[in-house]
Amino acid sequence: MRRFFTLVSVLLAFAVQPALAAMDTSAEHALLMDAASGQVLWQKDGFVPMPPASMSKLMTLELLFQRLADGRVKLTDTLPVSERAWRTQGSKMFVELGANIAVEDLIRGIITQSGNDACVVVAESLGGTVEGFVDLMNKRAKQLGLAQSTFVNPDGLPDPPGQLMSALDLAKLSRHLINDYPEYYHYFSEREFVWHNIHQPNRDLVLGSLPGADGLKTGHTDASGYGITISAKRDNQRLILVLNGLRYPQYHNDYFPNIKRAEEAARVMDMAFREFRSYPVLTTNQALGSVPVTGGEKPDVAVTAAHALNVTMQVDSHSGMKTQLKADPGLAAPVHVGQKVGVLLISAPDFPGLTVPVYATESVAQQGFLGKMAQSIQHLWKK
Numbered sequence: 124m125r126r127f128f129t130l131v132s133v134l135l136a137f138a139v140q141p142a143l144a145a146m147d148t149s150a151e152h153a154l155l156m157d158a159a160s161g162q163v164l165w166q167k168d169g170f171v172p173m174p175p176a177s178m179s180k181l182m183t184l185e186l187l188f189q190r191l192a193d194g195r196v197k198l199t200d201t202l203p204v205s206e207r208a209w210r211t212q213g214s215k216m217f218v219e220l221g222a223n224i225a226v227e228d229l230i231r232g233i234i235t236q237s238g239n240d241a242c243v244v245v246a247e248s249l250g251g252t253v254e255g256f257v258d259l260m261n262k263r264a265k266q267l268g269l270a271q272s273t274f275v276n277p278d279g280l281p282d283p284p285g286q287l288m289s290a291l292d293l294a295k296l297s298r299h300l301i302n303d304y305p306e307y308y309h310y311f312s313e314r315e316f317v318w319h320n321i322h323q324p325n326r327d328l329v330l331g332s333l334p335g336a337d338g339l340k341t342g343h344t345d346a347s348g349y350g351i352t353i354s355a356k357r358d359n360q361r362l363i364l365v366l367n368g369l370r371y372p373q374y375h376n377d378y379f380p381n382i383k384r385a386e387e388a389a390r391v392m393d394m395a396f397r398e399f400r401s402y403p404v405l406t407t408n409q410a411l412g413s414v415p416v417t418g419g420e421k422p423d424v425a426v427t428a429a430h431a432l433n434v435t436m437q438v439d440s441h442s443g444m445k446t447q448l449k450a451d452p453g454l455a456a457p458v459h460v461g462q463k464v465g466v467l468l469i470s471a472p473d474f475p476g477l478t479v480p481v482y483a484t485e486s487v488a489q490q491g492f493l494g495k496m497a498q499s500i501q502h503l504w505k506k
Contacts, residue, residue, distance in 0.1 A: 146398065148391050151348065151368025154290035155395050157435040158298050158354065158361035162477075163291065164399055164435060172271045172287035173367055176342030177214065177237045178352050179279040179286055181296050182260050182272070184233060187226070187245055188304040189263075196249075198227040207253070208243035213280055216241040216318055228318065230307070234340065235316035236323045239278040246277040253277060264292075267299060281344045290365040293352050297339050297363050301354060311338025328385035329353050333392055341384070342367070349384040355392055360401045360435070364392050398437050404446070404469060405432040411481060412448050414465045419456030419487040426464060426481040436474045444471040448481065458487040 146155070146165050154169030156162065163169070190196040201223035209220040216238030218224060224232075224244060232241035243253060250256025253276065260274040271289035279286060301308055314331060315324045326341040335355035342350040350367035366388055371380040405411075405428050413423040426448065436444070450465040458464060462483045469477040 146391065146394055148366060148387060149369060150350075150366040150387065151370075152290045152350075152366070153391070154294050154365045155391075155399075156294040156298060156363040157399075157401070158301060158356075158363050159401070159433065160435065161295070161298055162435055163294075163475075164362075164395070166290065169290040169294075169365070170271065172273070172289050174281065174286060174344060174347040175279060175288040175293060175367065176281075176344045176347040176350055177239075177279045178293055178340050178342040178350055178365075178367070179274065179288055180233055180237065180242060180277070180342075181293065181300065181340055181352070182264065182274060183242050183245060183256075183277045184230065185267075185296065185300060185304075186249060186256070186259055186263055187230065188300065188307050190249065191226070191307065192304060196226055198225070198230075200226050202226065202229060202244050202248040204240075204244055205247055208240050208247065211240040211243050211278070213239045213278070215239060217321055218244060219319070230310050231313065231316040232318060234310050235313050235325045236318070237326060237341070239280060242278040267296065269295060279342060279344070281346055290367060293365045294363045297352055297354060297365075300339070301361070301363075308338065311340070312336075326381055327351065327353070328381055329388050329392075332385060333389040336389075336392070341381075343380075349380055351384055351388045353388050353392060355396075357396055360396070362392065362395050362399070364388060364395065366391065399435050400438055400441070401433045401435045402441055402444075403431070404434045404444075405430070405467075405479070407431045410484070411467060414448055414450035414454065414481070416450075416458055416464075416487050417453075417455045418490055419458065420490055421487050424458050424464060424487045425484045427484050428467065428479050428481055432479060434469060434477060436471055440471040440474045444469065444474075446470075456487050456489045458483050460484065460486050 152173050153167040155165040204218045204222045214237040216232030216236045218240045229241045232238040246253045246256035250259050256277055257274050264272045269292040272292045273287045275283050275285045329336045335357045338354050339352045349369040352365045354363045369384055371383050408427055411426050413425045415423050447468045454464055463480050464483045465481050467479040467481050
């Protein structure tokens with residue numbers, strides 16, 4: 124499963140600009156992504172780096188999930204609580220100084236309680252120091268292609284300043300967590316967590332209110348405003364939505380702003396499921412036609428795509444969808460089975476376009492001497 128999604132993300136090439144969807148939000152930054160393909164469906168300043176607040180905890184979790192997946196860490200392992208972790212301010216799991224806390228509890232403390240203290244516990248254990256862990260975060264971000272992300276801490280607090288991520292990077296990271304760590308994704312849908320008899324609800328109030336919603340993370344600082352990264356699945360379609368820079372009046376209790384944030388996220392996601400649908404374009408081993416080959420015993424070669432393919436686009440765009448086969452420049456015999464020989468171009472109104480590689484389903488040998496002579500005579504005769 125992991126290899127499939129990685130391969131699809133490599134094979135498919137989307138245009139830079141997303142579709143021109145008739146959607147809007149009061150958020151300063153927004154981005155909607157199709158989880159299966161990574162296709163950006165709609166965005167509003169979604170490629171601009173911004174303070175992500177606690178949504179950057181997704182990067183801390185990614186490094187922890189990576190070590191769980193490769194066996195360096197186990198859910199039952201315990202990690203020690205330092206004085207630095209214990210003193211960390213903001214949203215807290217309420218770890219105790221000197222305690223040793225199971226990794227599984229720390230995951231819940233980071234996701235459900237948005238515990239800054241739990242992030243420091245993980246950072247110090249995996250990176251040696253918080254600063255060492257931040258270096259790991261930035262290196263890992265480059266490996267994952269998060270080009271608009273800079274990390275200075277594991278929790279998203281505004282001190283020190285300089286923590287930045289774009290909505291695009293948050294969506295990419297969320298897609299990676301969903302597709303590559305399915306065994307740990309269920310933690311994002313938990314509604315509450317109790318630690319030391321302190322009941323704390325998940326700040327993601329979209330859970331339980333939006334059909335199909337099952338994660339991921341909220342965030343808030345004065346600089347970032349209110350933000351949320353959510354994912355929802357309906358039937359066989361999963362979408363990822365990032366909103367940030369929602370501005371609401373400050374209250375002593377932030378329950379009301381949390382509700383408003385959840386309402387806006389649910390409204391936009393509901394609209395997304397109405398406006399965008401996933402349409403089957405290719406089936407496995409589907410014959411797509413042929414592309415021309417020069418210097419071969421045959422003038423063309425039959426082609427197919429590597430995988431079945433669904434494309435997500437606006438409902439109004441689907442009726443105008445067109446496909447076009449195009450051979451690679453200078454394609455000449457010999458051609459071997461499985462060789463990439465061209466692309467299938469998929470276009471539609473208000474759709475950014477999609478390029479899918481196609482591969483030869485047969486071999487085409489080079490033309491022999493007699494064939495070349497006959498072709499030359501035929502060419503002269505036409506003159």
